Amino acid sequence: MDSCEFSQIEQQLSPVFEQHGYEAQKLLQILLDVQEIYSFIPDEAITYIANLLSVSRVSVKAVVDFYSFLSFKSVGEYRVLFSDNITDQMLGKNELMQYFCKKMWLEPGKVSEDNLLSVDSTSCTGMCDQGPAALVNGWPLTNLDQQRLDLIAKLIRDRNPVSTWPAMLFEVKDNIYRSEILLGKPSVAGAAIKATLERGVAATLSEIEASKLRGRGGAGYSTANKWSSCRTSPGTAHYIVCNADEGEPGTFKDRVLLNSYADLVLEGMTIAAKIIGATQGFLYLRGEYRYLRRKLEEVLAQRRTAGLLGRSILGELGFDFDIEIHLGAGAYICGEESALIESLEGKSGRPRNRPPFPVTHGYLDQPTVVDNVETFACVSKIAEYDSAWFTALGTAQSSGSKILSISGDCARPGIYEYPFGVALYEIFDDCGAEDVHAVQVSGPSGTLVSCKEFRRRICFEDLPTAGALIIFNRERDILQVALNSAHFFAYESCGFCTPCRVGTQLQKKIIDKISDGYGTAYDLEELKYIGHIMRTMSHCGLGHTAANQVIDMLDKFPDAYKNKLKKLVFEPAFDLDRALEKARKITGRDDKLAHFP
């Protein structure tokens, strides 16, 4: 781009500032818009933004440098990012990406010389039930095949704006195959708030306590306890945050909840606001789901009109609450609640030191409740009905239902809501999974389950999950599952603490070495110890769980790596012959002594 174009930067960016305002917390939202305008963040814009927000240039740059969807250099007029989850790979992602790059005469990760296009991989985009998937300029492409890529290639070559592309390319289906209390009987918007007001705040909190509701993001902390602590924490303001940063590969149930059950979620947030005394709420929507934003804004507008948001909700004086959507920008770590709060404040998503916890010191250091999308939906239902109705489903320590996002080797990938306590083998029948060899429960950070364990149950007592369930049949290479997750964590580690920042890299190197056929028994021991260091020494959940798939593979799937290992005790850490490639090129030598056998 010509530098003279940036002389108009003020003019070009003024609508962006008009929309977002001049608070430093809006930095990330502003940067996302700037990225969209220029396909990168120009240096001139950095100076301009820094001045207007009264922050240092280097703080702005640090944020750009942290998030995958922001860049200092142009990513082209069109940026196609192929979702790199193991499910996408199983559906042919690598081959399709290669096909597309070849067609466009382009190397992955590079921008074409005419600045038209760049192609790369990105972490799971949450379309595992309709992959292989990709994002084009942030909009989701589903069910990709060669035919669709041919069409996309033509659209890009003809420079058709993405907004004019055929709608079928962007079609995202809900694929709900099984419903219980959340996805079943629809609720009337406002019914749960009305019930809350009639019952009273304290009684509603007691009802939530009696429901034994636990957070649906995976950790399973008691919702009532969290809300009670937040409610009694002193502060100048209290905040409600809905964690819709559904980044765990293989999870897509929040996508469906937000698409078709948004009222249920927003209503739960509103009830939470009434209980803890918040007037401001945020919905932190992962960047990959920005296509849902317009629809969500419409629901928010409808709710304001209906008196379900805004001032004096349902006519109750002093019950003021509104919700703002905040977009993420490609960072798995922002699913961690304190990193999410940092991101909400417009900063890089690095997890905070805890204590203090968000319930006392959250957004802007004020008491904040951060809960998962599904948790808020549960709250709506509990408020509308009662705790007994809710606890009628589930197990002793896991009341209610769990929405599962099922993908991988099954006939009907999609959304399944089960009472807690359902056994894995029961699920296989429902989704049409045959010859199952392994299941990844709760994504790469969860558990890799072998066929000996298929009687295990989905619940906090046994197999807790944020909702992902990926099925692998006997044809699948479990080493690739572990490798995919090792690469994922190496890419997504925020870099704050030593064990995770370095450990995830070392883990990746060793898994690659084994996959390339150079691993030895020594490398297995190394993987175990590095896994131990990450699990016990890391700063947050990302590091604590980053070795889970690798360790589970080592423990439960020896066939996946045994035949790949060298019989020797030790093999070099790197490929000796490849290390000579450069010198061979420079000297033009190709004799016997210029190679390692």
Add this chain to the structure above:
Amino acid sequence: MSKNFTLDGKVISFKDGQTIMDAALTAGVYIPHLCHNPKFIPHGSCKLCIVNVNGRNMTSCTMPAGNGMVIENNTSALNDDRKALVQMLFVEGNHTCPSCEASGNCKLQATAYYLEMLSPHYTHFYPPRTVDASHPDIFLDLNRCILCELCVRASRDVDGKNIFKISGRGIGSHLVVNAESGKLGDTNFAVTDKAARVCPTGAILIKRRGYKTPIGHRIYDHKKINEIQAESDHE
């Protein structure tokens, strides 16, 4: 009534608001650490100071002390794991001790000695990093940066200059300088700044001072870092 916890069996008293590290340092007990310096807001990133509290690992520099805590610190299991962390820091950067002015006065090196590290063990990353010699009085050698953010904190909280910041993500995290050029020479960084004297390694070095102290007289030549720590908190 005074509050206390036990650290490796020793009873240590603390005041409300103190972290485990604060209380231990006050009592003259060494817990290995690199990113911590009692004069600055705790950071908690190096994880060297992890101790085992009632069976759970906790970062002692950020964890508030609690009455009755039973804490393990100087155990062979924890020290082995800490050694692994130091080894990770060594392979992550380019730490060529023989050619570093900070050798003998370096906390990373001294901690490695304390933990009896004989080799960095893991595969070296040999990352391409830069040396910034643009400032008349100070070198910034990012090969040796361990991302402890002590200079970031010192410049922000003591010098009031905000010269440093961590940018990037994951293994790409790196220290950046707040100047349009990105060069230290284009900032108002001064040799008298606190931030010029807090680096635990040789990443920030004052020029024309190199090798002034002969081998044998450097901070850690004869005394272990835990003994030095017990005497006073040097920087």
Add this chain to the structure above:
Amino acid sequence: MSEDRKIKLATCSLAGCFGCHMSLLDIDEKLFPLLKKVEFDRTPFTDIKKCGSCDIGIVEGGVSNVENVHVLKEFRKHCKVLVAMGACAITGGVPSLRNNIDLWDCFQEIYLYEGGLEGSQIPNDPELPLPLDKVYPVYEVVKIDYFLPGCPPSADTIWKFLTDLIAGREPKLSYEMLHYD
């Protein structure tokens, strides 16, 4: 170890400066009692070209080229116990400072730009050992049993280490003997 048979010891320097070997010689008069127990195989002192079957192998220097790899593998094959001695063997050391300079730039600087080499060109003689893309520590190429850090380790350190090893003790270095510079 029986009294009658001497310990066979081999040493070599890969990408190093021979400083560690100089330090080994610095053991001075204490070398004499040591030599009663030790017999040198391949070392720079004996001019033996091929490493025979040895009890202990000591490697100085990092792995910078093809020849270094071959020598190192030969040592690993023939030595029961292999010791990495010095900063270069353990971390790549000073030679590894080239690791962030492109190999092409290194070649150009040495063979094309350096003064006094008019009409020079990059050599391609198969006799010359081809350099690796980077200088690597020895433990990334073969399994290493013991590490003896220092640049160089002092004569006393080497002596303590060797006497421990020869006596069948786990080598233990005092605080002042353990250093990386």
